[in-house]
Amino acid sequence: xxxxxxxxxxxxxxxxxxxxxxxxxxxxxxxxxxxxxxxxxxxxxxxxxxxxxxxxxxxxxxxxxxxxxxxxxxxxxxxxxxxxxxxxxxxxxxxxxxxxxxxxxxxxxxxxxxxxxxxxxxxxxxxxxxxxxxxxxxxxxxxxxxxxxx
Amino acid sequence: xxxxxxxxxxxxxxxxxxxxxxxxxxxxxxxxxxxxxxxxxxxxxxxxxxxxxxxxxxxxxxxxxxxxxxxxxxxxxxxxxxxxxxxxxxxxxxxxxxxxxxxxxxxxxxxxxxxxxxxxxxxxxxxxxxxxxxxxxxxxxxxxxxxxxx
DNA sequence: ATGTCACATTAGATTTAATCTAAACTCTTC
DNA sequence: GAAGAGTTTAGATTAAATCTAATGTGACAT
Numbered sequence: 001x002x003x004x005x006x007x008x009x010x011x012x013x014x015x016x017x018x019x020x021x022x023x024x025x026x027x028x029x030x031x032x033x034x035x036x037x038x039x040x041x042x043x044x045x046x047x048x049x050x051x052x053x054x055x056x057x058x059x060x061x062x063x064x065x066x067x068x069x070x071x072x073x074x075x076x077x078x079x080x081x082x083x084x085x086x087x088x089x090x091x092x093x094x095x096x097x098x099x100x101x102x103x104x105x106x107x108x109x110x111x112x113x114x115x116x117x118x119x120x121x122x123x124x125x126x127x128x129x130x131x132x133x134x135x136x137x138x139x140x141x142x143x144x145x146x147x148x149x150x
Numbered sequence: 151x152x153x154x155x156x157x158x159x160x161x162x163x164x165x166x167x168x169x170x171x172x173x174x175x176x177x178x179x180x181x182x183x184x185x186x187x188x189x190x191x192x193x194x195x196x197x198x199x200x201x202x203x204x205x206x207x208x209x210x211x212x213x214x215x216x217x218x219x220x221x222x223x224x225x226x227x228x229x230x231x232x233x234x235x236x237x238x239x240x241x242x243x244x245x246x247x248x249x250x251x252x253x254x255x256x257x258x259x260x261x262x263x264x265x266x267x268x269x270x271x272x273x274x275x276x277x278x279x280x281x282x283x284x285x286x287x288x289x290x291x292x293x294x295x296x297x298x299x300x
Numbered sequence: 301a302t303g304t305c306a307c308a309t310t311a312g313a314t315t316t317a318a319t320c321t322a323a324a325c326t327c328t329t330c
Numbered sequence: 331g332a333a334g335a336g337t338t339t340a341g342a343t344t345a346a347a348t349c350t351a352a353t354g355t356g357a358c359a360t
Contacts, residue, residue: 016355036346038345051309052309052310054350059308071225073223074223075221075223077227077228077317077345078227078347079226079227079347091268094271102260103261103264105260108257110252114253115241117285118241118279118282119279120277125257125275126275127260127268127272129269130268130269131268132266132267166336168326168336186317187317188316200338200339201338202338202340203317204318204321204340207318207319227317227347301360302359304358304359304360306357307355307357308353308354308355309353310354314349314350315347317344317345317346318343318344318346319343319344320342320344321343322340322342323339327336328336329332329335330332
């Protein structure tokens with residue numbers, strides 16, 4: 001995505017396009033994987049050493065609130081983020097913890113009643129296993145994770 | 151689950167049934183929700199004030215390694231755990247962050263090819279929205295935004 | 301242009317979660 | 331009862347995230 005588009009999407013959400021905010025957004029969009037907040041800070045701070053940690057975290061919070069960025073559910077202690085506009089599922093590597101995108105497809109709704117009084121907004125799939133990089137070294141001793149055969 | 155069953159499942163996995171290990175397991179099994187490591191430590195430590203933090207974390211790690219407990223994928227910085235009895239999906243509340251179980255059902259596999267060289271072990275669904283407690287009020291995250299409750 | 305006000309940013313301190321360390325304890329087996 | 335693997339402990343340490351209080355910036359009404 002080009003600079004203008006980032007600028008427009010920020011301002012469309014009522015956020016000023018400051019250099020720091022822009023940098024956070026740009027780092028997130030050029031990544032295919034989902035960096036942690038700390039990684040984003042390092043990348044932004046490397047590009048402009050005057051950008052502080054608090055600003056990165058504040059901007060991340062603001063971007064999530066504005067809906068331009070999502071926090072990704074994953075194990076591990078560091079929050080991971082995701083700015084891609086396209087819907088996708090996630091694949092988490094058992095071995096290295098990386099979070100990758102998996103092409104989107106629709107998922108059947110839960111049996112009516114099993115959600116009770118809850119209000120459903122969205123749902124996504126989390127796949128687990130070994131990523132392309134970790135897979136060749138050793139095959140897992142896994143059980144079938146409830147997958148329906150094709 | 152009763153005490154004997156916990157003891158047996160620990161020993162079946164090659165883990166000694168120590169009072170501390172037992173306590174961690176018991177706390178996890180009596181919870182319908184998925185406590186964070188810190189909450190588990192507090193609960194175990196309240197029951198037996200002599201149980202240290204490191205032991206709780208060690209035991210949690212050992213139990214996950216033995217496959218008796220799973221770490222649950224969720225936003226937020228604290229690891230959440232789940233004594234894997236029955237398979238289930240997860241519902242995460244947008245407002246209060248609680249993680250609840252949703253009845254299990256099988257999920258269709260991704261289109262062949264979209265996983266590439268990755269090795270799939272399991273998959274689960276993550277639903278997002280408002281939990282039964284938060285749904286009726288529709289208030290912003292955190293505190294009451296100055297509105298009088300209904 | 302200048303004063304003002306809301307929004308942003310900053311360095312550094314603080315809080316919180318998790319992990320590490322080194323010593324001590326406890327079973328089990330010989 | 332000595333040896334040794336496996337556990338536990340208190341406290342120190344690391345790492346991530348957040349808070350604080352001061353400062354900077356830009357829009358805009360006067």
